[in-house]
Amino acid sequence: MSIRIGILGYGNLGRGVECAIKHNPDLELTGVFTRRDPKSVKILTESAKVYHADELEGMKDQIDVLILCGGSATDLPWQTPKYAQWFNVVDSFDTHAKIPEHFADVDKAASESGHVGIISVGWDPGMFSLNRMYANAILTNGKDYTFWGKGVSQGHSDAIRRIKGVKDGKQYTIPVEAALESVRRGENPELSAREKHTRECFVVAEEGADLARIEEEIKTMPNYFSDYDTTVHFISQEELDRDHSGIPHGGFVIRTGKTGWEDEHNHVIEYSLKLDSNPEFTSSVIAAYARAAYRMYKEGQKGCKTVFDVAPAYLSALSGEELRKHLL
Amino acid sequence: MSIRIGILGYGNLGRGVECAIKHNPDLELTGVFTRRDPKSVKILTESAKVYHADELEGMKDQIDVLILCGGSATDLPWQTPKYAQWFNVVDSFDTHAKIPEHFADVDKAASESGHVGIISVGWDPGMFSLNRMYANAILTNGKDYTFWGKGVSQGHSDAIRRIKGVKDGKQYTIPVEAALESVRRGENPELSAREKHTRECFVVAEEGADLARIEEEIKTMPNYFSDYDTTVHFISQEELDRDHSGIPHGGFVIRTGKTGWEDEHNHVIEYSLKLDSNPEFTSSVIAAYARAAYRMYKEGQKGCKTVFDVAPAYLSALSGEELRKHLL
Numbered sequence: 041m042s043i044r045i046g047i048l049g050y051g052n053l054g055r056g057v058e059c060a061i062k063h064n065p066d067l068e069l070t071g072v073f074t075r076r077d078p079k080s081v082k083i084l085t086e087s088a089k090v091y092h093a094d095e096l097e098g099m100k101d102q103i104d105v106l107i108l109c110g111g112s113a114t115d116l117p118w119q120t121p122k123y124a125q126w127f128n129v130v131d132s133f134d135t136h137a138k139i140p141e142h143f144a145d146v147d148k149a150a151s152e153s154g155h156v157g158i159i160s161v162g163w164d165p166g167m168f169s170l171n172r173m174y175a176n177a178i179l180t181n182g183k184d185y186t187f188w189g190k191g192v193s194q195g196h197s198d199a200i201r202r203i204k205g206v207k208d209g210k211q212y213t214i215p216v217e218a219a220l221e222s223v224r225r226g227e228n229p230e231l232s233a234r235e236k237h238t239r240e241c242f243v244v245a246e247e248g249a250d251l252a253r254i255e256e257e258i259k260t261m262p263n264y265f266s267d268y269d270t271t272v273h274f275i276s277q278e279e280l281d282r283d284h285s286g287i288p289h290g291g292f293v294i295r296t297g298k299t300g301w302e303d304e305h306n307h308v309i310e311y312s313l314k315l316d317s318n319p320e321f322t323s324s325v326i327a328a329y330a331r332a333a334y335r336m337y338k339e340g341q342k343g344c345k346t347v348f349d350v351a352p353a354y355l356s357a358l359s360g361e362e363l364r365k366h367l368l
Numbered sequence: 369m370s371i372r373i374g375i376l377g378y379g380n381l382g383r384g385v386e387c388a389i390k391h392n393p394d395l396e397l398t399g400v401f402t403r404r405d406p407k408s409v410k411i412l413t414e415s416a417k418v419y420h421a422d423e424l425e426g427m428k429d430q431i432d433v434l435i436l437c438g439g440s441a442t443d444l445p446w447q448t449p450k451y452a453q454w455f456n457v458v459d460s461f462d463t464h465a466k467i468p469e470h471f472a473d474v475d476k477a478a479s480e481s482g483h484v485g486i487i488s489v490g491w492d493p494g495m496f497s498l499n500r501m502y503a504n505a506i507l508t509n510g511k512d513y514t515f516w517g518k519g520v521s522q523g524h525s526d527a528i529r530r531i532k533g534v535k536d537g538k539q540y541t542i543p544v545e546a547a548l549e550s551v552r553r554g555e556n557p558e559l560s561a562r563e564k565h566t567r568e569c570f571v572v573a574e575e576g577a578d579l580a581r582i583e584e585e586i587k588t589m590p591n592y593f594s595d596y597d598t599t600v601h602f603i604s605q606e607e608l609d610r611d612h613s614g615i616p617h618g619g620f621v622i623r624t625g626k627t628g629w630e631d632e633h634n635h636v637i638e639y640s641l642k643l644d645s646n647p648e649f650t651s652s653v654i655a656a657y658a659r660a661a662y663r664m665y666k667e668g669q670k671g672c673k674t675v676f677d678v679a680p681a682y683l684s685a686l687s688g689e690e691l692r693k694h695l696l
Contacts, residue, residue: 059629063508084629139692160696167502169696170680171639174495176695177656177683178649180391224642299652301387301412305644311499314552316633321506324627328505348684348691352498353676355505363676364467367504368488368497 042068043334044102045327046127048093048119049109050074050081052287053132056323057107058084064327066357070103100126104337105330107131117142124149124157124344128333130326132162139165139346147344156337158345161329162322163313164188168293170347171311175295179307182297185223187215187236191289191318199264200241203257205249208277210284212240215292226296226306233267241272244280289318328355370396371662372430373655374455376421376447377437378402378409380615381460384651385435386412392655394685398431428454432665433658435459445470452477452485452672456661458654460490467493467674475672484665486673489657490650491641492516496621498675499639503623507635510625513551515543515564519617519646527592528569531585533577536605538612540568543620554624554634561595569600572608617646656683 045061047054050072061067062085069088074081078090091099096106106127108119112135120131124146133142139160150157160166164186172184193213200209219236222229229235241258245251255272258265275283290313299305315321329347332354336345353360358367373389375382378400389395390413397416402409406418419427424434434455436447440463448459452474461470467488478485488494492514500512521541528537547564550557557563569586573579583600586593603611618641627633643649657675660682664673681688686695 056627059627062629063627136696139696140689143692165696167506167637170502172695173680173684173691174498177659177680177685178495178652180652180685299384299387299391299645299648301390305648307644307649308640308642309495310638310640310642312636312638314636314638316635317627320627320633321635324506324508331505346692346696348681348688348696349679351677351679352501352505356501356676357505357508360676361468363501364471364674367500368464368467368493368674368676 042066043331044068044070044104045330046070046073046096046099046103046106047109048073048096048106048123049115050083050090051109052319053323054109055084056317056320057109057326059320060323060327061085063324064331064357067327067331071099096123097126103127104334105130107326107330117145120157120159121145121149124155125153126155128155128337129157130161130330130333131157131159132166132322132326133160134162134165136165143344143346151343154342156333156341156343156345158329158333158347158350160346161326163315163325164291166322166325166347167313168291168311171293171309172295173348175293175297175309175311179295179297179299179309181299181303182295182307183228185231185294185296186291187220187294188291189213189215189237189289191291191315192284192287196239196241196264199261200243200258203254205246205254206243207246208244208280210242210280212242214238214240220292220294223294223296224308224310226308228296234269237268239265239268239270241270242280242284243272243274244277245274286316287318288316289321290314331355331357370394371659372396372398372432373658374398374401374424374427374431374434375437376401376424376434376451377443378411378418379437380647381651382437383412384645384648385437385654387648388651388655389413391652392659392685395655395659399427424451425454431455432662433458435654435658445473448485448487449473449477452483453481454483456483456665457485458489458658458661459485459487460494460650460654461488462490462493464493471672471674479671482670484661484669484671484673486657486661486675486678488674489654491643491653492619494650494653494675495641496619496639499621499637500623501676503621503625503637503639507623507625507627507637509627509631510623510635511556513559513622513624514619515548515622516619517541517543517565517617519619519643520612520615524567524569524592527589528571528586531582533574533582534571535574536572536608538570538608540570542566542568548620548622551622551624552636552638554636556624562597565596567593567596567598569598570608570612571600571602572605573602614644615646616644617649618642659683659685
């Protein structure tokens with residue numbers, strides 16, 4: 041029997057989860073839940089329906105795992121604990137500083153209701169975290185590096201679009217190749233923000249806008265751009281739509297470390313992602329963890345979990361025997 | 369209180385485990401056990417002692433986890449099940465084809481005795497297996513590639529040394545860069561053995577040996593060399609000792625796959641290792657899984673496990689709270 045999935049929120053991530061379910065024959069989409077008018081939301085899966093979010097509580101018995109596809113700023117902090125009352129839940133909460141608080145909230149709700157809630161699933165937090173953790177456990181005497189990109193940063197693109205005279209814009213975060221190479225050579229460099237990443241902006245200005253002023257405002261914007269070498273390109277809306285409509289991302293997690301009685305041997309562990317679609321990859325990770333949440337629940341586990349707490353085998357549709365035979 | 373570790377077998381791997389214990393303050397080496405005369409074995413750790421393997425059974429209460437550092441061909445198939453009677457055990461069994469059988473043997477012994485046995489720990493099998501598995505669970509529609517090297521293959525070096533007229537030799541397995549690049553570009557190539565790896569041999573010939581015949585015998589050796597482009601260099605024993613005494617290794621696990629409603633987006637997941645010392649890295653992975661074995665045992669778990677069955681958090685000396693705060 042398939043694992044019945046509900047999706048709450050139908051933006052890029054919700055659509056990504058819908059696609060991921062299509063790629064996992066043991067998962068089945070029951071419905072997409074929205075706070076908008078359900079009639080206004082068109083989904084891709086013919087066998088599934090669109091419901092209003094208010095209908096969720098009444099569908100407790102029709103959904104095995106609810107995947108929360110809202111935002112970390114204002115949706116997930118209350119949604120994940122709320123729905124953990126009734127469902128096994130998975131979210132992609134990514135406000136690093138607030139994870140301990142979110143974990144506690146979800147753990148309380150899920151422990152009380154006897155469900156499993158897996159939070160902060162995706163690639164960072166998620167697969168990158170896992171790789172940092174494994175590498176740290178193996179090379180206890182070492183140094184961690186995380187590089188992001190090349191990819192679109194939503195936050196930085198939003199920041200550009202808030203500038204007066206900017207009609208539209210996209211920002212790419214790009215790792216500095218020389219820094220990556222130095223890390224890989226085991227040189228253990230101390231890298232400033234500027235030395236690790238550059239920022240490239242493609243901006244559509246409003247007619248008659250002062251381009252020099254816009255460029256200056258971008259490059260000097262604190263937190264977002266002032267600590268980086270930033271390039272600004274002014275292009276037309278057509279060019280932006282044609283060349284920059286994708287949401288690629290990726291990055292590198294590297295740990296270098298030493299072993300041996302006198303620390304005489306060097307090692308480099310590197311994990312990297314090159315993603316055409318950030319939300320679809322995140323969704324694919326989430327789909328695997330939805331499977332895990334359901335299996336752990338069936339075994340009687342409960343409470344809040346992160347990727348650190350989930351044994352890898354739970355993620356795979358294959359049996360333990362098949363995994364040992366084909367992938368070990 | 370520290371986790372008390374015993375090491376059975378004191379070759380490269382046993383010594384590597386000893387070094388790894390030094391790098392993990394919560395692990396403590398109780399003793400090294402050997403089938404040789406204990407007086408003939410000198411270890412590095414001053415606080416630990418060397419015992420004969422026969423003394424192990426009597427030391428059940430002084431060891432929390434026994435790490436088996438014997439070979440996969442003739443030692444581990446009987447050692448791991450035998451010692452799982454009395455101890456939590458970790459081994460690095462790497463005969464892929466026999467893993468199901470070994471798993472069953474260890475599972476029976478460990479389940480009956482109430483201990484945890486983790487088998488096939490290291491990097492391949494081990495970290496490479498884990499990365500294949502995670503990547504398969506995420507990108508269900510994709511293709512796997514594993515490349516090994518650049519590194520010393522013990523089996524191929526042994527095969528060279530068995531040739532008449534060869535005094536000593538080392539063989540390096542080297543991934544073909546063009547194949548790696550094609551995979552990374554998402555071209556999904558079908559690669560023959562020859563297209564994936566080249567083999568480079570450094571050979572010390574006996575005085576007066578027929579070098580042309582040796583080179584021919586190497587290059588045409590079935591299974592080992594005949595399916596590869598192989599280079600043979602004749603060098604002096606001094607050169608071999610000076611330039612080729614290390615045991616480096618490494619490799620790449622890559623999965624490429626597609627997501628999206630119409631499989632319109634491509635993704636590349638890559639994990640790579642660059643290791644100065646193959647046995648010391650393997651040992652460092654084993655040390656982390658020894659910690660996991662002990663913790664799982666303390667929680668009442670039992671039976672045989674592989675890296676697929678161990679939740680990542682068990683590997684780390686950090687608490688769940690610290691992991692979430694610093695590495696998620």
